[in-house]
Amino acid sequence: MEHCLKSSAKSTKLREIGNKFYADKNFFDAILKYNESLCYAENGSDNMGLAYANRSAVYFEMKLYEKSLRNIELARANNYPEKNYEILKKRESKCQELMKNSLKTATDLSFFKLSYEPNKDYPSIANCLKLKSDKKYGRHIITNKALAVGDVIAIEEPVCTVLQEEFLYQRCSHCLKSNLLDLMPCSLCCQVMFCSNICLQNAYNSYHRFECPVSAIITTSFLNANMRMALRTFFCALAIFDDSLEKLMTFLTENNLNSILDCKAELNFKQKILAINSLIFDESIDVNVILFDELFQLNDKLKEMWISHRDEIITFLKKHTQIGSLNYHEIYGWPLKKGGLYDPEMENFKGTLAYRRGVSSFANGSYLFCSLVNHSCAPNVAKVFIDDKIIMIVQRPIKAGSQIFDNYGYSFTNIPREIRQMELQKHYRFTCNCEACSENFGLLPSLKVVDKIAFRHAKKSCQELANMTQKQAKQRIKEISGIIQKNFDNFPSVEICSLAESFQACMEIMLKPEILIP
Numbered sequence: 001m002e003h004c005l006k007s008s009a010k011s012t013k014l015r016e017i018g019n020k021f022y023a024d025k026n027f028f029d030a031i032l033k034y035n036e037s038l039c040y041a042e043n044g045s046d047n048m049g050l051a052y053a054n055r056s057a058v059y060f061e062m063k064l065y066e067k068s069l070r071n072i073e074l075a076r077a078n079n080y081p082e083k084n085y086e087i088l089k090k091r092e093s094k095c096q097e098l099m100k101n102s103l104k105t106a107t108d109l110s111f112f113k114l115s116y117e118p119n120k121d122y123p124s125i126a127n128c129l130k131l132k133s134d135k136k137y138g139r140h141i142i143t144n145k146a147l148a149v150g151d152v153i154a155i156e157e158p159v160c161t162v163l164q165e166e167f168l169y170q171r172c173s174h175c176l177k178s179n180l181l182d183l184m185p186c187s188l189c190c191q192v193m194f195c196s197n198i199c200l201q202n203a204y205n206s207y208h209r210f211e212c213p214v215s216a217i218i219t220t221s222f223l224n225a226n227m228r229m230a231l232r233t234f235f236c237a238l239a240i241f242d243d244s245l246e247k248l249m250t251f252l253t254e255n256n257l258n259s260i261l262d263c264k265a266e267l268n269f270k271q272k273i274l275a276i277n278s279l280i281f282d283e284s285i286d287v288n289v290i291l292f293d294e295l296f297q298l299n300d301k302l303k304e305m306w307i308s309h310r311d312e313i314i315t316f317l318k319k320h321t322q323i324g325s326l327n328y329h330e331i332y333g334w335p336l337k338k339g340g341l342y343d344p345e346m347e348n349f350k351g352t353l354a355y356r357r358g359v360s361s362f363a364n365g366s367y368l369f370c371s372l373v374n375h376s377c378a379p380n381v382a383k384v385f386i387d388d389k390i391i392m393i394v395q396r397p398i399k400a401g402s403q404i405f406d407n408y409g410y411s412f413t414n415i416p417r418e419i420r421q422m423e424l425q426k427h428y429r430f431t432c433n434c435e436a437c438s439e440n441f442g443l444l445p446s447l448k449v450v451d452k453i454a455f456r457h458a459k460k461s462c463q464e465l466a467n468m469t470q471k472q473a474k475q476r477i478k479e480i481s482g483i484i485q486k487n488f489d490n491f492p493s494v495e496i497c498s499l500a501e502s503f504q505a506c507m508e509i510m511l512k513p514e515i516l517i518p
């Protein structure tokens with residue numbers, strides 16, 4: 001199949017398309033095409049060197065001299081034609097000359113650290129969070145301490161992630177960093193890029209050596225995100241057990257872990273696999289296993305596995321696809337292109353303002369703790385992502401002993417109750433009985449203003465969001481947190497709901513890349 005194979009002709013063509021974008025000063029699309037060109041370049045051909053050299057030209061124009069120099073080095077190390085060395089040499093000395101004017105990326109992440117002592121066995125979460133279980137809610141998380149607005153209670157790494165197809169040439173397949181598109185290709189397949197040799201090695205030692213021969217099919221076939229996640233989880237698990245399916249299956253049948261919070265020792269990857277395996281799933285969710293069947297026929301190593309253990313593999317993949325639809329998270333981030341599609345907009349809601357989020361999803365991931373947090377249409381925590389890490393932050397005061405509630409994408413402020421309940425039943429198989437559903441809170445435009453001073457703050461915050469800097473957002477979060485905390489008796493008022501939206505927006509602004517690619 002054409003898109004599976006390295007091809008000098010295709011690589012050259014992609015670079016030429018990139019050159020047209022470069023001539024039009026559309027640097028983002030130029031680098032994307034150079035990245036694709038790198039992925040299709042045959043090893044040992046000069047296409048690699050040429051693509052790196054062209055990328056160095058773009059970074060030079062963007063005043064990213066360090067990146068430009070690194071790409072010049074890569075060009076030389078990858079068969080850039082010697083007869084053109086003079087061009088690189090000139091660019092190199094200009095970079096060195098201009099280095100002190102280099103643009104720097106310096107996002108301040110100091111806000112995003114745990115507000116409490118970490119749990120000693122699972123340090124990604126605050127030690128005040130406890131697991132409970134009952135008939136109504138299943139497993140759920142409560143806090144044994146009162147939590148204040150703005151508290152950071154979890155910073156969790158994923159067990160597994162999968163990039164959406166559209167972002168394959170924009171982010172590291174392993175850690176999801178964009179690195180301003182400064183990525184390196186897999187030397188064998190054409191669909192995967194990495195930000196560093198470390199990510200390349202880690203991915204390859206784990207899942208990528210299984211996926212690499214069929215990566216084009218995985219990304220272009222009809223496998224949905226949950227199926228791709230199931231497949232990657234399977235390969236990661238297999239790698240941990242020395243590629244032995246017997247060992248993996250025996251481990252899964254002989255061991256059990258109710259949840260991540262029952263693990264009384266620092267977690268290793270085997271326990272993570274057990275914990276993922278223990279997440280809630282629904283057997284009635286239909287999984288088209290024929291697609292897996294087809295995939296495993298495409299490569300000798302996979303075929304061998306399939307012939308000897310088809311039933312066990314199918315059981316694993318089916319279960320994990322079903323786990324995915326109830327538990328896996330979409331990962332959000334800002335577009336990297338200047339003036340990209342998702343720039344935030346303000347919308348008017350009867351005198352108040354609501355902010356449309358500027359971020360969009362680019363990957364899916366599995367998170368052990370966050371998968372134990374239940375839904376409310378009026379949640380008490382908000383989430384943001386730093387690359388592949390999920391950050392959970394308190395968005396309204398939470399009393400000691402109360403449950404932590406996330407939102408699964410259905411908020412009472414903009415979706416009517418019947419629709420929310422129907423969708424939650426359809427996608428998550430439960431009837432929502434949260435306070436917004438049971439007390440039938442109205443949509444944002446129908447809510448009342450209760451406190452005029454807080455309302456003025458809410459309006460001002462919304463108006464300023466569009467042009468807010470990271471520093472201002474950090475300061476504003478503190479102010480908003482204080483106002484929500486103090487006026488929470490008025491919930492659900494226009495001003496508190498509007499401030500909660502600004503709160504989420506401010507966190508996202510703090511994570512907005514300082515440099516976007518024009």
Ligand SMILES: C[S@@+](CC[C@H](N)C(=O)[O-])C[C@H]1O[C@@H](n2cnc3c(N)ncnc32)[C@H](O)[C@@H]1O
Nearest residue numbers: 137138139280326327371372373374375428430
């Ligand atoms: C991500 S899991 C949350 C943890 C889950 N309760 C468990 O026991 O593993 C999502 C599932 O939790 C349940 N759930 C989430 N929110 C709920 C709520 N507000 N009321 C009842 N069940 C809920 C649903 O079964 C849903 O499919």
